[in-house]
Amino acid sequence: MIATGKRPDIDSRNEVQHLCNKKMKNESSNGTLTPHPLDQLEEIARGQGLDITDRKFAEYMDSIDPIGHLREDFCYPKMKDLPKTDLSLVNPDEDCVYFCGNSLGLCPKKFKEYMLMEVDKWMKTGVEGHTSGDLPWAWFDELFCEDMGKIVGAKKEEIAIMNGLTVNLHLQLISFYRPTPTRYKILIESKAFPSDHYAIESQIELHGYDPKTAMIQIKPREGEQLIRGEDILAKIEEEGDSIAVVCLSGTQYYTGQVFDIPTITKAGHSKGCYVGWDLAHSAGNVELHLNEWEVDFACWCTYKYLNSGAGCLAGFFLHEKHKDNTFPKLRGWWGHKLDTRFKMDNEWAPCVGALQYRISNGPGFLGPSIKASLEVFKKTSMKELRAKSLLLTAYLEVLIQRKYGGRGKVTNGRENGTQNGGEDWKQVHVDIITPSDPAQRGAQLSLSFSVPIQHVFEELTKRGVVCDERKPNVIRMAPAPLYCSFVDAYRGLEYLDQSIQAAAKIN
Numbered sequence: 001m002i003a004t005g006k007r008p009d010i011d012s013r014n015e016v017q018h019l020c021n022k023k024m025k026n027e028s029s030n031g032t033l034t035p036h037p038l039d040q041l042e043e044i045a046r047g048q049g050l051d052i053t054d055r056k057f058a059e060y061m062d063s064i065d066p067i068g069h070l071r072e073d074f075c076y077p078k079m080k081d082l083p084k085t086d087l088s089l090v091n092p093d094e095d096c097v098y099f100c101g102n103s104l105g106l107c108p109k110k111f112k113e114y115m116l117m118e119v120d121k122w123m124k125t126g127v128e129g130h131t132s133g134d135l136p137w138a139w140f141d142e143l144f145c146e147d148m149g150k151i152v153g154a155k156k157e158e159i160a161i162m163n164g165l166t167v168n169l170h171l172q173l174i175s176f177y178r179p180t181p182t183r184y185k186i187l188i189e190s191k192a193f194p195s196d197h198y199a200i201e202s203q204i205e206l207h208g209y210d211p212k213t214a215m216i217q218i219k220p221r222e223g224e225q226l227i228r229g230e231d232i233l234a235k236i237e238e239e240g241d242s243i244a245v246v247c248l249s250g251t252q253y254y255t256g257q258v259f260d261i262p263t264i265t266k267a268g269h270s271k272g273c274y275v276g277w278d279l280a281h282s283a284g285n286v287e288l289h290l291n292e293w294e295v296d297f298a299c300w301c302t303y304k305y306l307n308s309g310a311g312c313l314a315g316f317f318l319h320e321k322h323k324d325n326t327f328p329k330l331r332g333w334w335g336h337k338l339d340t341r342f343k344m345d346n347e348w349a350p351c352v353g354a355l356q357y358r359i360s361n362g363p364g365f366l367g368p369s370i371k372a373s374l375e376v377f378k379k380t381s382m383k384e385l386r387a388k389s390l391l392l393t394a395y396l397e398v399l400i401q402r403k404y405g406g407r408g409k410v411t412n413g414r415e416n417g418t419q420n421g422g423e424d425w426k427q428v429h430v431d432i433i434t435p436s437d438p439a440q441r442g443a444q445l446s447l448s449f450s451v452p453i454q455h456v457f458e459e460l461t462k463r464g465v466v467c468d469e470r471k472p473n474v475i476r477m478a479p480a481p482l483y484c485s486f487v488d489a490y491r492g493l494e495y496l497d498q499s500i501q502a503a504a505k506i507n
């Protein structure tokens with residue numbers, strides 16, 4: 001089933017009620033119906049005799065959260081340690097509100113210990129460190145493939161951990177984008193993350209084609225913010241015979257929209273296209289079954305929901321059906337089988353599967369954070385994480401809607417941020433452009449405001465709400481379920497309220 005990307009066309013004043021009445025259902029990947037998370041929240045609140053907007057409800061949700069204790073595995077920043085917090089406005093010793101795990105995940109506590117072990121090993125043993133210790137530098141990356149595979153629904157042999165995301169995307173396109181005069185196009189989303197856009201544009205140019213004709217950018221319909229799934233399928237149907245590769249993001253970075261990977265992959269295959277995914281905002285955020293969905297290739301970074309630190313090594317998935325492929329690829333000695341790698345006979349004998357795409361020996365000092373992060377993931381499962389995430393994001397959504405969804409001028413998003421001063425600030429409206437259908441979103445909510453966002457964002461920052469602003473017009477908030485709590489969402493909303501009031505005074 002592919003659902004449309006359009007938010008329900010309803011009066012936002014009644015939106016929450018409407019969603020409750022509609023008893024919208026959430027279809028999980030195995031086809032079973034589970035209650036809409038908002039219904040679950042309402043039911044829990046009723047059962048406890050609490051109002052959903054009461055702080056006590058957030059506290060109760062935290063008390064029954066089966067993975068709430070995992071927050072203790074992370075260094076959750078304090079208000080006083082953030083560089084831009086105004087300590088006259090907050091309690092310096094309190095935790096901040098960290099809603100930025102979609103950009104940079106928090107540091108796992110074990111990281112420092114594991115990193116110091118590697119430093120110590122180098123100091124004491126020099127080159128011996130390649131083959132000794134917990135993370136031998138010569139094959140530390142291979143130690144993570146199985147656990148990383150579980151997070152994205154892949155077999156160990158289908159995974160490599162290397163380079164950065166964009167480098168991996170280039171390596172994959174070198175293999176999968178082999179244009180011919182009749183099949184030379186790449187389908188991507190319009191307003192894709194700039195790095196993906198540039199990578200694809202440059203690959204097209206490298207083959208002597210013109211991105212103006214070879215790069216198809218699928219857009220939202222006029223007046224809409226989200227790309228409809230049905231439009232992606234229609235485009236594949238219409239142009240599929242000339243498309244070499246369909247290459248979309250699993251979760252759109254700006255809107256937070258999650259695309260239907262299995263359906264789109266199938267549609268691409270039925271037209272003879274290869275289908276690959278940028279999972280930067282999906283890995284560790286939503287459930288993925290890359291092997292089962294027959295995705296040809298995928299890549300993702302590990303510094304967002306996978307908490308491995310800025311610019312850390314990226315994930316690389318190659319479906320097992322391509323494990324012995326002879327596609328063009330860039331070779332390096334680390335793609336050569338380990339047993340003969342050091343024979344130095346210059347006879348290319350590649351590793352099987354994803355590992356053959358490795359070029360250089362890996363940076364051993366990037367292993368400790370990945371190890372520390374994966375250990376936390378091993379204490380739970382993507383299913384359990386996603387179950388919490390659905391509730392937590394719906395909770396943040398309902399708080400925003402109750403406070404800011406029903407007042408003032410309802411904008412369509414495109415006009416937002418153009419008004420200034422006076423009356424508009426008395427009736428601020430916040431529009432959530434992320435799909436309201438939980439199956440079509442992960443942890444992130446992208447908020448557009450009926451007033452300019454710059455001062456609201458600055459005021460949030462002063463109050464220790466760590467989120468980000470993305471041009472042209474959204475503030476993204478992502479309560480990552482591994483370490484964010486319901487009380488964080490509650491406090492985030494209190495601070496949003498204060499920030500809007502403070503920004504109104506400036507304007």
Ligand SMILES: Cc1ncc(COP(=O)(O)O)c(C=O)c1O
Pocket residue numbers: 164165166167193195196249253278280281301311
């Ligand atoms: C969708 C997407 N693609 C690509 C990137 C950039 O990847 P990198 O700089 O790690 O290559 C990011 C985030 O930085 C992203 O969100």
Ligand SMILES: Nc1ccccc1C(=O)C[C@H](N)C(=O)O
Pocket residue numbers: 102103104253280311
């Ligand atoms: N790696 C970074 C370094 C600096 C600034 C931002 C990033 C991000 O990751 C941004 C993220 N990809 C985004 O969705 O906007």
